[in-house]
Amino acid sequence: MKRILTISVLVLSCFFFVNTSFAQNAAVKGKVTDAATGESLIGVSVLVKGTSTGVQTDVNGAFSVPAPANATLVFTYIGYTTQEVPVNNQTTLAVKLSPEAKELQQVVVIGYGTQKKRDVTGSVASVNGDQLTKQPVQTPTQALQGKVAGVQVISSGQPNSNPILRIRGTGSVLAGANPLYVVDGVLTDDIRNVNNADIVSIDVLKDASAAIYGVRAANGVVIITTKRGKAGPAVVSYDANVGFREVANQIxxxxxxxxxxxxxxxxxxxxxxxxxxxxxxPGTTNWAQAVSQKAFETNHNVSVSGGGEKNTYFISANYIDENGVIKTNNFQRFTIRANNDIHISDKLRFSDQMSLSRNTERPVDVAGIYGNVYRAAPIIPSIIDGKYGNTSAWSNVGNPLLQLDKKNNFTLNNRIQGNVALDYNPVKWLTYHSAFNLDARFNNQKNYSYQFASDASTFTVGGGNQRQDNSSLFVQNDNAYQYQWDNTITFDRTFGQHHLTVLGGMVTEKGRSNFINGTRQDVPANPDQWFLDQGNPNVNTIDHNGGDLFTRESFVGRVNYSFAGKYLLSGSLRRDGSSRFQQKWGTFYTVGAGWVLSEENFLKESIFTNLKLRASYGELGNDNIGSSLFVVTGTPYQPYYFGSTLVAGTVIQDIKNTNLKWETTDQLDIGIDYGFLNNRLTGEADYYNKKVKNALTNIPLPGILGDPDNLFITNAASYRNSGVEVALRWNDKINNHIGYNIGFNLSYNKNEVIGLNGGQAISAGGANGQTITRTDNGHPxxxxxxxxxxxxxxxxxxxxxxxxxxxxxxxxxxxxxxxxxxxxxxxxxxxxxxxxxxxxxxxxxxxxxxxxxxxxxxxxxxxxxxxxxxxxxxxxxxxxxxxxxxxxxxxxxxxxxxxxxxxxxxxxxxxxxxxxxxxxxxxxxxxxxxxxxxxxxxxxxxxxxxxxxxxxxxxxxxxxxxxxxxxxxxxxxxxxxxxxxxxxxxxxxxxxxxxxx
Structure with a gap:
C-alpha cells in the first residue's frame, strides 16, 4: 500500500507546477465589498494580470498585493462577476463586486460543450456541488435524491452499492434502464469512485438533447464536472464528518x-x-437484531488548488471508512484526484484530469442472511458461550449469525479514470479539441467458507443439517478498460444580433474485459494461505475464464443558433456504429427551438425576469446488450457418441436472432423556464412523451426446437413513458442577517407497455414457485x-x-x-x-x-x-x-x-x-x-x-x-x-x- 501511495504521489506531482516567483513592486492595498449590501467579501482572489502574483482578501475583505504602477488587478469570487481594475499609480483601491444574475448567466454542460442556461432549448437540470456535500453519502447519485424533477433515485443501505437512477421512467427491460454518466468527458456506468467534495456541478440531460451521445443516451445522461484550480494563491480546504449508522426501521x-x-x-x-x-x-431471539449492529462511519477530504494565469491546479485526497449495519459488513475507499490546466500559449492549452481510487470491501450475502432472518424460529438462541442455536434442527433454516461468521468474503478494487486533452484556437472563434479518455478497473475477489460440523462442537443442540463439511475458497481476478478518443471542432461567432455555434467531430470507443476464477476445497483457515494451490488437488475443482470486447465509431454534429438573444434554434446529429449488432450503423438526432419572451419589449417591464418557451424532439438509440447476443455460439465439451465411443464435442444449443437492431427512443419535450421578481422565484415546467420502439424481449419457443431456455430474444416490444414535471425555487433575504430558500419539484409519470408485437407477456418474480409480475400490453x-x-x-x-x-x-x-x-x-x-x-x-x-x-x-x-x-x-x-x-x-x-x-x-x-x-x-x-x-x-x-x-x-x-x-x-x-x-x-x-x- 505504501508503495502504491508513493508512486501515486510521484505521478500526480508531475501533473502540475506552480510559479511562485514574485516581482518586487510597491504594495497596492484595498478592500472588496458586495456592491449591493456593502458587506466585506472574504477569500476574494486578487491576481496581478499576466503574472502568478496574487493574494486573497482577509476576514475584513482587505488585501495587499505587490504590483507595478501600471498593472491591472483581476478580482474573482464565486457567485460574483469577475472584475478587472487598473492600478493607475494608486496605492489604495475600493472594489465593489456585483453578484451574477445566476439564472441568466449560469452555464450548463450539454455534451461536448457548454451553453448558457438561457440559450438551452432542451430539458437540462443542474445541481450545484455545494448541495451534494451536505449529505453524508458515498456517491453523488444518492445525494441527487429529491433534487431534480423527473429523476428517481433508489438507494440501498449497503455500503458501496450502486444506486438505481431512472430518468423519466423505465424505458427498457433487457437492454438496461440506467443512464449514461459522463465524468469530465469520461463515459461510464459507475460513479462510485467520484468524491462528492470534488464536484462543481451535475447536469442532467432528460430529453432528446441527450442524442449528442447517441447509443449511450437512451435513458438520459448525467454529466459530472469536477473542480479545477483558479489563478491565485494556494487554497487549502479540509472537510470531514464522523458518525454512525443504524437500521432506520427494524422489522x-x-x-x-x-x-x-x-x-x-x-x-x-x-x-x-x-x-x-x-x-x-427461555426468552425470545430477535433475529433481525442479532445480525445487526450500529455502524461507525467517517469521511475525510483535503484539497489544494491555485496557480497563475498560465497554469492552474487542483488536487484532492479522500478517505471513507464505513461499516454496514449487518455484522461483518464493511467498506473503505481511498481516492486521489488531480486536475490541471497549462496555457502553453495564447492559442494552445493542455489539460489533464486523473482519479485514482482503491477500495476494499467485506460484503455479505443479503438474500441468504435475510431469507433466514425472516423465517428462523424465535425460540432458538442465536449464540450461547460460543455455540450457535441450531435453527435447522427445528425449522429447517440456517442460523443467520452462523452464516455471517463462517463466511469471509473480500474484494479489492482499483480504478484509474481520467483524460488528457489539447485545445487549439487558431482564431478566437474556432476551437479544435482532442481528448483521450480512459476508465480502467483491476479487481480481486476472495470468498472463503470455513469448515464446521452439525454436532455439539458447533451447536447448542446437534443434529441439524446446517454444515460445511469442507472449507472452500473462491478466487476471481478481473480487469476491464474502456477508452474514448474525442476529436471535435467548434465554430462560435457572433454576427450582429446573430450568434452561431457549430460543432462537428468523431468519437472512437473500445472496451475490453476479462476474468479468470477458480474454486478449491480444503484450503487452510489461515488468511495468509488463501490461495488456490493450497486446496486439495484430488477433489473436483471449478475454473472459468471469459471476457468481452466491443467497439464503437461515431460521428457527431450540433448547431446552436440565436437571434437577438430571444429566438433559439438547435439541432444535433449522431451516426453510430456498434459491434454489438449485425446491423452496425444507426443515425440519431434531435431538434429544438426556444423563444425568450422576457426579451420582447412587451414583457421587459413586467414582473418576469426570465420567461422562455422551448420544445425539442429527437430519436436516441440503445446498444446496452451483450456483445454476442446476435452471434450463434457453440457449447464445448458436450458428450456425444461417435459410433460406440463417447467423445466430447461442441453443440449449438441456443437459437439467436442474427438481425437484432437498436432499441430506439423517440421523445417529445415541451417546456417553460421562468423567473419572477428579480429571479427570487425561478423554475421550470415540462411535458414529455417518450416512446421506446424495437425493444428487446423474450419470446417463448417450442421445446422441440432444442433451445435449453426455450426463449428467443428479438426486437418485439414497445414502451411509453409520458408525464409532467414542475420545479420551483424561492431565494430571498429578509434583511442583512436573515436569508432563506425554498425548493420544490414534482413529477408525474405514466409507464405503459404499448406493443409486444406478437410476443407473449413476460412473467417474473416468484413466491413458492409462482410468478408475481407480468409485463403485458396496456399495463406498466x-x-x-x-x-x-x-x-x-x-x-x-x-x-x-x-x-x-x-x-x-x-x-x-x-x-x-x-x-x-x-x-x-x-x-x-x-x-x-x-x-x-x-x-x-x-x-x-x-x-x-x-x-x-x-x-x-x-x-x-x-x-x-x-x-x-x-x-x-x-x-x-x-x-x-x-x-x-x-x-x-x-x-x-x-x-x-x-x-x-x-x-x-x-x-x-x-x-x-x-x-x-x-x-x-x-x-x-x-x-x-x-x-x-x-x-x-x-x-x-x-x-x-x-x-x-x-x-x-x-x-x-x-x-x-x-x-x-x-x-x-x-x-x-x-x-x-x-x-x-x-x-x-x-x-x-x-x-x-x-x-x-
Missing part, C-alpha cells in the same frame, strides 16, 4: 408466545412431537398479476359454498378469492393486474435558513401512486417458519376473528392482492444544522472559512407500508417492487467540519 417479527400460538394452528404436530427442547429454552412494466383476495372465511358453511380453490382447500380462517372468469374454481386464470412498483408521482422539497452565522437546511423526498408486494410475508418455505409481529396480532383466530388476515400463511398460499400494500412515503432525507465562525475568530485562528455542522440522513419516514422501508433496491427490472430480502435502509447521524486556509 418486528413474532416473539416466543406469538410464534408458539401460531404453530399450534399451522403445525400442531410440531408442538406435539417428542422433540420439545427449544420450547424449554412488471405489474403485479395476482389473485384478488376478497376476505377471510368466517364459517365452515361459507368455505364449503365458495368456488373450489385449486391452490389450497377452503377452510375457516382461510383467504377467499374472486372467481374472475366465473368458472366455479379459483386458479391461475383468475389473476388480475393490481398496480406496480413504479410511482405515478415522485418529488421532493427543501428548506434553508441562514441567520447571521447559523444555518439550517432540510431535504424531503417521497412518492405515491405505487404498490409494494410483501414477498417476505408470502415466501414461507416451511410451516415452522416465523411470521411478522403485525400479522401475529391481526391474524384470524377463533377467539378473535378477522375479516382481512388469514389464520395461517403456508407454502400453498398463492400470490394475491392480500400481500400488496401502498408504497407511498415521505422521508426527511437530510437535516443539517451549521455554525460558521465569525470574522474575528477566523482572523485569530488564521483561517479563511470554518464551519461545524450536525447532520442526519433519513431521520424519519412517514409510510403506510408494514415492512422496513417502501424504498426497495432491486436491479431486476421485472421483479422490482417485491420485498423479499432487501438490505435494511439506514439512518445516519454525523458531526462534521468545513475548514479553508
Amino acid at each position: 418486528l417479527l413474532a416473539n416466543r408466545q406469538q410464534y408458539v400460538d401460531y404453530l399450534n394452528v399451522a403445525s400442531p404436530t410440531k408442538i406435539a412431537s417428542d422433540d420439545k427442547s427449544p420450547l424449554t429454552i 412494466i412488471a405489474s403485479y398479476y395476482v389473485l384478488q383476495a376478497t376476505g377471510v372465511f368466517q364459517t365452515a358453511a361459507e368455505a364449503a359454498a365458495a368456488p373450489t380453490n385449486t391452490f389450497e382447500a377452503n377452510h375457516v380462517g382461510g383467504l377467499k378469492y374472486a372467481d374472475i372468469n366465473n368458472d366455479g374454481k379459483i386458479d391461475a386464470s383468475d389473476r388480475i393486474y393490481a398496480g406496480s412498483y413504479q410511482p405515478k408521482y415522485y418529488g421532493g422539497f427543501n428548506l434553508g435558513l441562514n441567520y447571521n452565522n447559523f444555518d439550517i437546511s432540510a431535504d424531503f423526498y417521497g412518492n405515491w401512486g405505487n404498490k409494494i408486494y410483501n414477498g417476505k410475508k408470502n415466501s414461507r418455505g416451511s410451516e415452522n417458519d416465523n411470521i411478522e409481529a403485525s400479522y401475529a396480532n391481526s391474524r384470524f383466530t377463533t377467539t378473535k376473528p378477522s375479516s382481512t388476515d388469514p389464520s395461517t400463511i403456508t407454502q400453498t398460499t398463492p400470490p394475491s392482492t392480500y400481500f400488496i400494500e401502498s408504497g407511498a412515503f415521505l422521508r426527511l432525507n437530510n437535516l443539517t444544522f451549521g455554525y460558521s465562525l465569525p470574522a474575528d475568530l477566523l482572523k485569530r485562528a488564521g483561517l479563511a472559512k470554518a464551519r461545524i455542522f450536525l447532520t442526519s440522513q433519513n431521520l424519519f419516514t412517514a409510510k403506510r407500508y408494514s415492512g422496513q422501508s417502501p424504498e426497495l433496491f432491486s436491479t431486476d427490472i421485472l421483479s422490482q417492487g417485491i420485498d423479499a430480502t432487501n438490505y435494511p435502509v439506514t439512518r445516519t447521524f454525523a458531526l462534521g467540519v468545513n475548514v479553508q486556509f
Whole structure:
C-alpha cells in the first residue's frame, strides 16, 4: 500500500507546477465589498494580470498585493462577476463586486460543450456541488435524491452499492434502464469512485438533447464536472464528518408466545412431537437484531488548488471508512484526484484530469442472511458461550449469525479514470479539441467458507443439517478498460444580433474485459494461505475464464443558433456504429427551438425576469446488450457418441436472432423556464412523451426446437413513458442577517407497455414457485398479476359454498378469492393486474435558513401512486417458519376473528392482492444544522472559512407500508417492487467540519 501511495504521489506531482516567483513592486492595498449590501467579501482572489502574483482578501475583505504602477488587478469570487481594475499609480483601491444574475448567466454542460442556461432549448437540470456535500453519502447519485424533477433515485443501505437512477421512467427491460454518466468527458456506468467534495456541478440531460451521445443516451445522461484550480494563491480546504449508522426501521417479527400460538394452528404436530427442547429454552431471539449492529462511519477530504494565469491546479485526497449495519459488513475507499490546466500559449492549452481510487470491501450475502432472518424460529438462541442455536434442527433454516461468521468474503478494487486533452484556437472563434479518455478497473475477489460440523462442537443442540463439511475458497481476478478518443471542432461567432455555434467531430470507443476464477476445497483457515494451490488437488475443482470486447465509431454534429438573444434554434446529429449488432450503423438526432419572451419589449417591464418557451424532439438509440447476443455460439465439451465411443464435442444449443437492431427512443419535450421578481422565484415546467420502439424481449419457443431456455430474444416490444414535471425555487433575504430558500419539484409519470408485437407477456418474480409480475400490453412494466383476495372465511358453511380453490382447500380462517372468469374454481386464470412498483408521482422539497452565522437546511423526498408486494410475508418455505409481529396480532383466530388476515400463511398460499400494500412515503432525507465562525475568530485562528455542522440522513419516514422501508433496491427490472430480502435502509447521524486556509 505504501508503495502504491508513493508512486501515486510521484505521478500526480508531475501533473502540475506552480510559479511562485514574485516581482518586487510597491504594495497596492484595498478592500472588496458586495456592491449591493456593502458587506466585506472574504477569500476574494486578487491576481496581478499576466503574472502568478496574487493574494486573497482577509476576514475584513482587505488585501495587499505587490504590483507595478501600471498593472491591472483581476478580482474573482464565486457567485460574483469577475472584475478587472487598473492600478493607475494608486496605492489604495475600493472594489465593489456585483453578484451574477445566476439564472441568466449560469452555464450548463450539454455534451461536448457548454451553453448558457438561457440559450438551452432542451430539458437540462443542474445541481450545484455545494448541495451534494451536505449529505453524508458515498456517491453523488444518492445525494441527487429529491433534487431534480423527473429523476428517481433508489438507494440501498449497503455500503458501496450502486444506486438505481431512472430518468423519466423505465424505458427498457433487457437492454438496461440506467443512464449514461459522463465524468469530465469520461463515459461510464459507475460513479462510485467520484468524491462528492470534488464536484462543481451535475447536469442532467432528460430529453432528446441527450442524442449528442447517441447509443449511450437512451435513458438520459448525467454529466459530472469536477473542480479545477483558479489563478491565485494556494487554497487549502479540509472537510470531514464522523458518525454512525443504524437500521432506520427494524422489522418486528413474532416473539416466543406469538410464534408458539401460531404453530399450534399451522403445525400442531410440531408442538406435539417428542422433540420439545427449544420450547424449554427461555426468552425470545430477535433475529433481525442479532445480525445487526450500529455502524461507525467517517469521511475525510483535503484539497489544494491555485496557480497563475498560465497554469492552474487542483488536487484532492479522500478517505471513507464505513461499516454496514449487518455484522461483518464493511467498506473503505481511498481516492486521489488531480486536475490541471497549462496555457502553453495564447492559442494552445493542455489539460489533464486523473482519479485514482482503491477500495476494499467485506460484503455479505443479503438474500441468504435475510431469507433466514425472516423465517428462523424465535425460540432458538442465536449464540450461547460460543455455540450457535441450531435453527435447522427445528425449522429447517440456517442460523443467520452462523452464516455471517463462517463466511469471509473480500474484494479489492482499483480504478484509474481520467483524460488528457489539447485545445487549439487558431482564431478566437474556432476551437479544435482532442481528448483521450480512459476508465480502467483491476479487481480481486476472495470468498472463503470455513469448515464446521452439525454436532455439539458447533451447536447448542446437534443434529441439524446446517454444515460445511469442507472449507472452500473462491478466487476471481478481473480487469476491464474502456477508452474514448474525442476529436471535435467548434465554430462560435457572433454576427450582429446573430450568434452561431457549430460543432462537428468523431468519437472512437473500445472496451475490453476479462476474468479468470477458480474454486478449491480444503484450503487452510489461515488468511495468509488463501490461495488456490493450497486446496486439495484430488477433489473436483471449478475454473472459468471469459471476457468481452466491443467497439464503437461515431460521428457527431450540433448547431446552436440565436437571434437577438430571444429566438433559439438547435439541432444535433449522431451516426453510430456498434459491434454489438449485425446491423452496425444507426443515425440519431434531435431538434429544438426556444423563444425568450422576457426579451420582447412587451414583457421587459413586467414582473418576469426570465420567461422562455422551448420544445425539442429527437430519436436516441440503445446498444446496452451483450456483445454476442446476435452471434450463434457453440457449447464445448458436450458428450456425444461417435459410433460406440463417447467423445466430447461442441453443440449449438441456443437459437439467436442474427438481425437484432437498436432499441430506439423517440421523445417529445415541451417546456417553460421562468423567473419572477428579480429571479427570487425561478423554475421550470415540462411535458414529455417518450416512446421506446424495437425493444428487446423474450419470446417463448417450442421445446422441440432444442433451445435449453426455450426463449428467443428479438426486437418485439414497445414502451411509453409520458408525464409532467414542475420545479420551483424561492431565494430571498429578509434583511442583512436573515436569508432563506425554498425548493420544490414534482413529477408525474405514466409507464405503459404499448406493443409486444406478437410476443407473449413476460412473467417474473416468484413466491413458492409462482410468478408475481407480468409485463403485458396496456399495463406498466412488471405489474403485479395476482389473485384478488376478497376476505377471510368466517364459517365452515361459507368455505364449503365458495368456488373450489385449486391452490389450497377452503377452510375457516382461510383467504377467499374472486372467481374472475366465473368458472366455479379459483386458479391461475383468475389473476388480475393490481398496480406496480413504479410511482405515478415522485418529488421532493427543501428548506434553508441562514441567520447571521447559523444555518439550517432540510431535504424531503417521497412518492405515491405505487404498490409494494410483501414477498417476505408470502415466501414461507416451511410451516415452522416465523411470521411478522403485525400479522401475529391481526391474524384470524377463533377467539378473535378477522375479516382481512388469514389464520395461517403456508407454502400453498398463492400470490394475491392480500400481500400488496401502498408504497407511498415521505422521508426527511437530510437535516443539517451549521455554525460558521465569525470574522474575528477566523482572523485569530488564521483561517479563511470554518464551519461545524450536525447532520442526519433519513431521520424519519412517514409510510403506510408494514415492512422496513417502501424504498426497495432491486436491479431486476421485472421483479422490482417485491420485498423479499432487501438490505435494511439506514439512518445516519454525523458531526462534521468545513475548514479553508
